[in-house]
Amino acid sequence: MDERRLREVALTPDEYRVIVEQLKRAPNEVELGMVGVLWSEHCSYKSSKALLRRLPASGPGVVQGPGENAGAVEIGEGWSVVFKIESHNHPSAIEPYQGAATGVGGIIRDVIAMGARPIALLDSLRFGPLPASARHFEGIVAGIGGYGNCIGIPTVGGEVYFEDCYANNPLVNAMCVGLVRTEQLMRARAEGTGNSILLVGADTGRDGIHGASFASLELDENSAERRPAVQVGNPFLEKCLLEACMDLAHTDAVVAIQDLGAAGLTSAVAECAGRVEGAGARIDVARVPRRERGMTAYDLMLSESQERMLVVVRRGREREVETIFQAWDLTSAVIGEVTDDGQLTVVDGRDHVARIPVKLLTDGAPMRRLMGFPPEPPYGLEVDALPPLADPGATLLRMLASPNLASRRGIFRRYDHMVGDSTVLAPGGDAAMLRVKGTRLGIAVTTDCNARYCHLDPHLGAQLAVAEAARNIIATGARPLAVTDCLNFANPDRPEVYWELEEAIAGLAYACRALEVPVVSGNVSLYNDSNGESAIYPTPVVGMVGVIDDYGKRLGAALRAEGDFVLLIGSSHNDLGGSEYLKVEHGHVAGRPPALDLTRERAVNRLILSAAQSGYLHSAHDCADGGMLIALAECCLLGGIGVRCPAVRPEPPLRLDAALFGESPSRYIVSVPSRAMPEMQSLARRHNVELSLLGLAGGDILEFEGQLKVTLAELRAAWEALVT
Amino acid sequence: MKFGVVVFPGTWSDRDCGWVIDQVLGQDLVYLWHKDTDLKGCDCVILPGGFAYGDYLRTGAIARFAPVMEQVGEFADRGGLVWGICNGFQVLCEAGLLPGALIRNASLEFRCEWTHLLVERTDLPFTSSCAERDVLRVPIAHGEGSYFADPATLSRLEQRGQVVLRYSDANGRVIPSANPNGSLHNIAGIVNARGNVLGMMPHPERCSEAELGGTDGLKLFRSVAESGLKVLVS
Numbered sequence: 041m042d043e044r045r046l047r048e049v050a051l052t053p054d055e056y057r058v059i060v061e062q063l064k065r066a067p068n069e070v071e072l073g074m075v076g077v078l079w080s081e082h083c084s085y086k087s088s089k090a091l092l093r094r095l096p097a098s099g100p101g102v103v104q105g106p107g108e109n110a111g112a113v114e115i116g117e118g119w120s121v122v123f124k125i126e127s128h129n130h131p132s133a134i135e136p137y138q139g140a141a142t143g144v145g146g147i148i149r150d151v152i153a154m155g156a157r158p159i160a161l162l163d164s165l166r167f168g169p170l171p172a173s174a175r176h177f178e179g180i181v182a183g184i185g186g187y188g189n190c191i192g193i194p195t196v197g198g199e200v201y202f203e204d205c206y207a208n209n210p211l212v213n214a215m216c217v218g219l220v221r222t223e224q225l226m227r228a229r230a231e232g233t234g235n236s237i238l239l240v241g242a243d244t245g246r247d248g249i250h251g252a253s254f255a256s257l258e259l260d261e262n263s264a265e266r267r268p269a270v271q272v273g274n275p276f277l278e279k280c281l282l283e284a285c286m287d288l289a290h291t292d293a294v295v296a297i298q299d300l301g302a303a304g305l306t307s308a309v310a311e312c313a314g315r316v317e318g319a320g321a322r323i324d325v326a327r328v329p330r331r332e333r334g335m336t337a338y339d340l341m342l343s344e345s346q347e348r349m350l351v352v353v354r355r356g357r358e359r360e361v362e363t364i365f366q367a368w369d370l371t372s373a374v375i376g377e378v379t380d381d382g383q384l385t386v387v388d389g390r391d392h393v394a395r396i397p398v399k400l401l402t403d404g405a406p407m408r409r410l411m412g413f414p415p416e417p418p419y420g421l422e423v424d425a426l427p428p429l430a431d432p433g434a435t436l437l438r439m440l441a442s443p444n445l446a447s448r449r450g451i452f453r454r455y456d457h458m459v460g461d462s463t464v465l466a467p468g469g470d471a472a473m474l475r476v477k478g479t480r481l482g483i484a485v486t487t488d489c490n491a492r493y494c495h496l497d498p499h500l501g502a503q504l505a506v507a508e509a510a511r512n513i514i515a516t517g518a519r520p521l522a523v524t525d526c527l528n529f530a531n532p533d534r535p536e537v538y539w540e541l542e543e544a545i546a547g548l549a550y551a552c553r554a555l556e557v558p559v560v561s562g563n564v565s566l567y568n569d570s571n572g573e574s575a576i577y578p579t580p581v582v583g584m585v586g587v588i589d590d591y592g593k594r595l596g597a598a599l600r601a602e603g604d605f606v607l608l609i610g611s612s613h614n615d616l617g618g619s620e621y622l623k624v625e626h627g628h629v630a631g632r633p634p635a636l637d638l639t640r641e642r643a644v645n646r647l648i649l650s651a652a653q654s655g656y657l658h659s660a661h662d663c664a665d666g667g668m669l670i671a672l673a674e675c676c677l678l679g680g681i682g683v684r685c686p687a688v689r690p691e692p693p694l695r696l697d698a699a700l701f702g703e704s705p706s707r708y709i710v711s712v713p714s715r716a717m718p719e720m721q722s723l724a725r726r727h728n729v730e731l732s733l734l735g736l737a738g739g740d741i742l743e744f745e746g747q748l749k750v751t752l753a754e755l756r757a758a759w760e761a762l763v764t
Numbered sequence: 765m766k767f768g769v770v771v772f773p774g775t776w777s778d779r780d781c782g783w784v785i786d787q788v789l790g791q792d793l794v795y796l797w798h799k800d801t802d803l804k805g806c807d808c809v810i811l812p813g814g815f816a817y818g819d820y821l822r823t824g825a826i827a828r829f830a831p832v833m834e835q836v837g838e839f840a841d842r843g844g845l846v847w848g849i850c851n852g853f854q855v856l857c858e859a860g861l862l863p864g865a866l867i868r869n870a871s872l873e874f875r876c877e878w879t880h881l882l883v884e885r886t887d888l889p890f891t892s893s894c895a896e897r898d899v900l901r902v903p904i905a906h907g908e909g910s911y912f913a914d915p916a917t918l919s920r921l922e923q924r925g926q927v928v929l930r931y932s933d934a935n936g937r938v939i940p941s942a943n944p945n946g947s948l949h950n951i952a953g954i955v956n957a958r959g960n961v962l963g964m965m966p967h968p969e970r971c972s973e974a975e976l977g978g979t980d981g982l983k984l985f986r987s988v989a990e991s992g993l994k995v996l997v998s
Contacts, residue, residue, distance in 0.1 A: 190774075190815045190819075192776025274817075453877045454874045454876070458876060459776055459813075459970075460779040461783055461973075467979070478900060520914075591975065592975070
């Protein structure tokens with residue numbers, strides 16, 4: 041076999057030998073292309089599958105774990121929440137606007153395929169520093185808005201970090217959350233021999249051929265030539281597709297819905313059939329509606345044209361379904377049927393095109409056994425050698441203005457975050473919250489990952505990501521339910537990268553078990569390198585969903601009333617390793633990330649939830665990046681209320697800089713009306729959690745007596761540096 | 765009072781408007797499909813927000829040709845209440861039911877944020893529940909909401925008092941810093957000369973319940989609902 045041809049379909053000579061062995065013949069061109077895309081890292085998870093099995097996937101309330109288009113968890117009153125996060129890193133690096141837009145479009149279709157109505161979008165983004173990375177930043181933010189705003193699903197959250205390591209490899213992880221009546225949850229299983237397979241939505245063009253393979257390679261100087269592998273999004277068409285699919289819920293003619301994403305028709309049909317033991321499918325590509333002439337069977341099976349879905353319909357009821365799509369002026373075509381021979385057979389009219397066992401496509405990729413080896417333990421940090429904090433007020437202003445801490449308002453006001461009339465906690469705080477209309481239920485959603493921690497210690501960093509996501513949910517008064525994860529790593533063929541992947545997954549698994557949040561869906565994106573270098577930080581993004589029984593009891597981060605007591609919950613240590621303070625003030629990314637005691641974490645979380653439930657709290661905010669003082673400043677800025685505090689006198693060995701800017705986990709800032717203080721104090725004692733009074737809310741100044749005194753106007757000017 | 769909410773392909777505020785009309789106000793609601801050729805006996809037609817037909821070519825440019833729009837035009841000519849919100853305002857301008865046009869925001873960016881609106885007329889069926897010179901807090905969400913008209917049209921609008929809503933600060937001062945999109949004269953909403961067709965860029969259906977951050981939008985919906993009552997009484 042020609043090696044160049046093999047490289048084009050991203051197969052190794054060894055993998056080619058396996059294909060020949062299994063088929064007992066050489067594959068033809070189309071078959072080679074089909075196997076190539078499905079065996080790509082992006083589709084087959086051949087480097088990560090064994091590790092992913094370590095993640096806890098089940099738990100109370102889980103109605104759908106990994107393996108479907110998205111995961112699903114029950115939230116009560118007959119409703120389930122459906123969600124998944126997915127990367128679109130490689131396309132966004134090459135073509136930022138369309139790469140990001142189609143990433144959003146793709147994740148929405150995953151949720152639609154479960155029969156759920158999408159109710160929220162979140163985006164976890166990583167860029168190189170501005171202004172050098174402005175092309176990526178502007179294009180990606182505009183692409184996310186362009187798609188989400190047009191389709192009418194609110195973009196309510198996410199995160200943005202700027203680090204040198206993402207300069208050539210920006211990360212775009214899009215998460216979609218949907219709602220469905222539990223009994224109407226769909227699964228993409230090609231059940232019922234003889235049932236019809238319909239292709240609906242957009243016509244098929246030549247766009248995106250080999251996209252999945254492209255996403256499984258490092259970027260290099262030739263990557264720009266891969267631009268044709270990036271698809272173009274049409275959110276208007278997807279809006280119509282969405283509404284038509286919602287209308288399908290009213291008929292029982294539909295057996296399954298499957299998104300066409302990476303690897304297009306080949307993957308959609310194979311996955312759908314692969315989920316049913318012994319099932320196969322026969323596809324006639326001559327019936328595929330197309331948007332250009334001269335397309336070959338190869339093009340049609342591998343095209344990644346957007347805004348298409350596969351629908352399996354009970355035999356004889358095709359008209360019913362076609363009528364629904366016609367009402368939305370959408371094309372639908374019967375392109376094949378479900379069989380019981382376990383083969384994916386492709387014909388083009390009367391011509392035979394391909395015939396491959398479904399299992400060979402979906403489960404046949406030889407798992408890669410990679411070696412992990414820890415790199416040099418990075419960068420020790422002598423905390424004692426750091427100079428003492430000279431001017432806390434000046435440091436606070438510099439930190440607030442730093443790109444990783446500054447207000448994200450300039451970004452999220454470019455996203456429609458209100459459409460749907462359900463956003464009861466808007467972006468800008470901890471988690472966002474959507475109400476479930478017709479009930480009192482609220483769904484809290486967030487994404488988190490401090491990749492700097494993961495770089496310094498991937499096991500601990502991944503745990504901290506899970507813990508922070510959970511705190512963001514809990515700060516709103518909601519209980520964490522489940523996780524979706526997006527694992528962004530560099531080239532796993534390098535032993536230190538594979539080690540990072542192993543460690544991060546182990547850390548995720550450990551923290552998810554401890555905090556009782558199963559991982560119900562996820563995605564892996566490897567090879568985020570350029571020209572064999574500039575490896576990104578290991579970035580295991582955690583998307584988390586929680587629920588509150590009565591959204592009337594939700595909490596925001598903003599201070600609400602003058603005279604409230606402002607408290608720090610949890611204890612502080614000399615946790616300056618990997619901190620924003622260390623980076624901004626001392627120019628280091630060094631040390632060990634903050635130690636995390638998950639037993640303490642759970643105790644603090646129980647206290648906050650219990651206090652929220654009892655109505656003792658006026659606000660709650662997670663202490664995370666930038667530490668206590670940054671969190672306190674955010675509470676002031678969001679509420680437009682100052683705080684007056686006595687001087688901070690940390691007890692040795694705690695340093696002043698660590699007390700103010702250290703990033704010890706398991707801490708919250710809460711505000712409590714004076715009448716509830718006695719109850720709050722005794723509740724904290726009962727949970728054995730440290731509670732310290734910081735000061736009193738009021739006025740328009742943030743002050744620690746004799747240490748710092750800054751007006752809200754000064755704070756805001758620094759914080760909104762990125763808002764133009 | 766029976767409200768009809770028009771659904772074009774690409775519309776997305778239809779269900780939000782419907783929710784307020786039906787669940788918050790308890791009024792009669794019917795959805796009107798873009799291919800419908802009758803208005804099903806409704807008293808007020810709402811053209812809601814969204815990207816009708818993808819807003820390809822130009823916002824509202826294709827929607828004006830939808831079959832339902834012919835009925836909407838005749839209904840407006842007969843004095844029926846027509847209320848365009850966001851994309852609906854853009855459609856009304858394209859259809860010639862309101863003067864002027866909505867162009868790209870001055871920032872060249874989409875904007876989703878809260879604004880304040882000074883209510884300049886309370887003698888209309890859309891604003892009768894508002895106090896004189898009331899200031900409403902209502903969010904916007906648009907990329908092309910900058911109101912534009914030629915000088916003659918603009919001065920005619922002003923002379924005849926057709927400007928109903930203007931972007932202002934929280935105290936009702938109409939100042940440049942309160943203008944979120946570069947609209948001429950801070951215009952957020954206008955009526956036709958007869959006063960039965962209102963177009964506005966902000967979204968009152970997004971602020972009709974306290975849990976969504978405010979209830980000022982309800983004043984407009986309530987005005988319309990009560991205007992129906994007045995007709996019945998008189």
